[in-house]
Amino acid sequence: MDAASIAEAAADERDRAAALFDALRRDGLDDPGVSRDPYGAGEQRAHATVATAATSLGLEISGDAAANLYMTLPGRDRSAPSIIVGSHLDSVPHGGNFDGAAGVLAGLVAVAALRRLGITLECDLTVMGIRAEESIWFQVSYIGSRGALGTLPDGALEVRRIDTGRTLAEHIADCGGNPDALRSGDRHLDPASLRAYLELHIEQAPSLVEAGKPVAICTGIPGNFRYPDARIEGSNDHVGLPRRFRRDAALAGADFSTALDRLWEEHDAKGIPMACTIGRFHTDPAQHGLTIVPGSFHFSLDVRAYDEAVLADLDARVDAIIAGIEQRRGVRFHRGPKARAAVGPVAPAIRAALTAGAAALGLPVHELGSPASHDAAAFAAVGVPMGMIFVRNANGSHNPHEAMTIDDFLAGTALLTWWLVETAGASVETTAAP
Numbered sequence: 001m002d003a004a005s006i007a008e009a010a011a012d013e014r015d016r017a018a019a020l021f022d023a024l025r026r027d028g029l030d031d032p033g034v035s036r037d038p039y040g041a042g043e044q045r046a047h048a049t050v051a052t053a054a055t056s057l058g059l060e061i062s063g064d065a066a067a068n069l070y071m072t073l074p075g076r077d078r079s080a081p082s083i084i085v086g087s088h089l090d091s092v093p094h095g096g097n098f099d100g101a102a103g104v105l106a107g108l109v110a111v112a113a114l115r116r117l118g119i120t121l122e123c124d125l126t127v128m129g130i131r132a133e134e135s136i137w138f139q140v141s142y143i144g145s146r147g148a149l150g151t152l153p154d155g156a157l158e159v160r161r162i163d164t165g166r167t168l169a170e171h172i173a174d175c176g177g178n179p180d181a182l183r184s185g186d187r188h189l190d191p192a193s194l195r196a197y198l199e200l201h202i203e204q205a206p207s208l209v210e211a212g213k214p215v216a217i218c219t220g221i222p223g224n225f226r227y228p229d230a231r232i233e234g235s236n237d238h239v240g241l242p243r244r245f246r247r248d249a250a251l252a253g254a255d256f257s258t259a260l261d262r263l264w265e266e267h268d269a270k271g272i273p274m275a276c277t278i279g280r281f282h283t284d285p286a287q288h289g290l291t292i293v294p295g296s297f298h299f300s301l302d303v304r305a306y307d308e309a310v311l312a313d314l315d316a317r318v319d320a321i322i323a324g325i326e327q328r329r330g331v332r333f334h335r336g337p338k339a340r341a342a343v344g345p346v347a348p349a350i351r352a353a354l355t356a357g358a359a360a361l362g363l364p365v366h367e368l369g370s371p372a373s374h375d376a377a378a379f380a381a382v383g384v385p386m387g388m389i390f391v392r393n394a395n396g397s398h399n400p401h402e403a404m405t406i407d408d409f410l411a412g413t414a415l416l417t418w419w420l421v422e423t424a425g426a427s428v429e430t431t432a433a434p
């Protein structure tokens with residue numbers, strides 16, 4: 001099958017793609033932007049819309065204990081290791097319409113293009129609508145994908161959603177999942193039965209806009225360590241207390257943030273990619289005010305890097321920074337629970353194939369380390385060969401202003417379809433069914 005025919009088949013699915021994005025936007029509308037709350041009403045509506053579209057494409061629909069959505073196009077050999085193409089259908093509160101959803105719709109549009117081309121794959125292709133990837137809600141990463149793979153961390157089912165205060169287990173049960181099966185470590189997906197996992201995702205930084213290119217091929221996904229709910233304990237005191245007697249938790253927080261920024265600057269100067277983010281950073285407004293030295297300070301921390309050794313070194317450096325501040329300022333850091341996610345390496349063969357596909361399709365090739373975490377990393381962590389395609393998007397993500405054009409989406413989807421045909425294309429049917 002020549003690349004031009006594949007690009008044309010993907011482009012011919014423009015109306016279907018536009019209608020599906022519109023439907024998802026309407027489902028999730030929560031002015032400003034969209035909210036598809038995981039294991040809640042927003043995500044449920046998105047799953048229903050996508051499942052209806054998959055049914056109309058003739059795909060087999062199934063689920064698992066984590067209430068993920070599987071939409072399967074049967075291949076010629078149904079017992080052969082299968083390919084998963086997917087992403088997540090949840091969003092942050094008041095987010096954009098494309099973060100996550102684009103990857104699921106790309107899978108459906110690729111299926112429609114394969115149908116249009118009359119191509120049957122050697123193996124099953126499953127488009128996966130993954131649950132609960134956005135960790136802002138439960139402060140646990142990759143809930144849906146790790147639930148499917150049996151790798152949820154201990155205690156994950158007991159964490160509470162930040163807005164409802166109800167546990168993940170309760171939310172999963174509400175949506176037809178089975179938390180008891182997840183608790184006992186059951187897995188729906190056996191890595192040995194998977195040939196590859198591919199995820200298309202909008203870029204969440206402006207590199208592709210800057211480069212003037214529609215798509216990029218991912219070179220790796222960063223791992224991270226996180227303290228979602230850390231606190232510094234000092235002493236509440238009168239505003240007139242001399243400096244030498246103070247145990248000021250807010251200034252300890254300030255020291256911490258500038259020390260981390262210096263650490264990042266040092267890595268930048270050496271060309272070692274990493275990022276650190278202090279998303280929450282505040283005193284307690286109920287206790288603190290103009291005339292009180294703050295005795296407690298709250299923060300969250302996310303540190304990420306593309307190399308496990310770099311991540312381990314950063315972990316040790318953060319320990320040393322904290323020890324120094326505690327000693328200097330007479331405060332105590334209570335870091336609370338620590339979460340981790342492993343670095344997600346891209347399979348070299350998939351990266352090479354996608355590069356060849358981009359050349360065949362006449363797409364300018366751009367390679368990019370993912371700045372963000374993605375479900376693809378959970379698949380890589382259990383040894384499933386993984387790859388990702390990023391699509392140009394203006395205005396970042398996790399805000400209502402994400403801006404991906406349908407042309408760029410179709411270019412990324414053409415590359416995905418090309419890869420499917422190249423990797424697993426078995427035969428062209430004599431009667432194409434568009």
Ligand SMILES: [Zn+2]
Nearest residue numbers: 088099100201
């Ligand atoms: Zn995402």
